[in-house]
Amino acid sequence: MEIRVTRDTMSDIYFDALRIRNQVFVKEQGxxxxxxxxNALEEASSVHFVLYDDGLAKGTVRLLADLDDKTALIQRMAILKEARGHGYATLLINRLIEFAKENRLNKLELHAQLSAKGLYSKHGFNEVGQVFEEAGIQHIQMERTIH
Known part of the structure; x- marks a missing residue:
């Protein structure tokens, strides 16, 4: 198992990320x-993480970092339906936290779908504000300070 990282929106890693996101968000969630x-600018400005198991892309997440502000926004966490329940999301979250420490970020923020709130809570993310709708799905803003 490995997590590959890219900023190159013309790379195979990025295309694997898009394929997973299309399957989960567009086809599965509508x-x-x-x-x-x-937003092509956000895509190009993000760091894209893809988890591979046995050479096959199983999950992805992107990190939109504002390194001047020392805060980054976790976005587009997606695990293929058939790959859920194997701890892949936890591996990706741990890699994001490691990346944040390596790059001296102070805080990670995200908009969690309510169904994923518990996952992020287990990793030290706290709820901020009220539930809101994004793309027709209920979300809650969460954040975690990096030590």
């Missing part, structure tokens, strides 16, 4: 494609 991959 998010319009334009919302899922609508």
């Amino acid at each position: 998010v319009p494609y334009e919302l899922e991959v609508g």
Whole structure:
């Protein structure tokens, strides 16, 4: 098992990330494609993480970092349906936290789907504010300070 990281939106790693996101968000959850991959600047400004098991891409997440502010936004966490329940999301979250420490980030923020809130809570993320709707799905903002 390995997690590959890229900033290159023309790389095979990035295309694997898009394929997973399309499967999970667009096909499974019904998010319009334009919302899922609508902002080319955000895509190009993000760090994309893809988890591979036996050479196959199983999950992805991206990190939109504002390194001047020392805060980064976790976005687009997706695990293929058939790959859920194997701890892949935890591995990706741990890698994001490691990346944040390596890059001296102070805080990670995210908009968690309510169904994933417990996962992030287990990793030290705290709820901030009220439940809101994003792409027709209930979310809650969460954040974690990096030590």
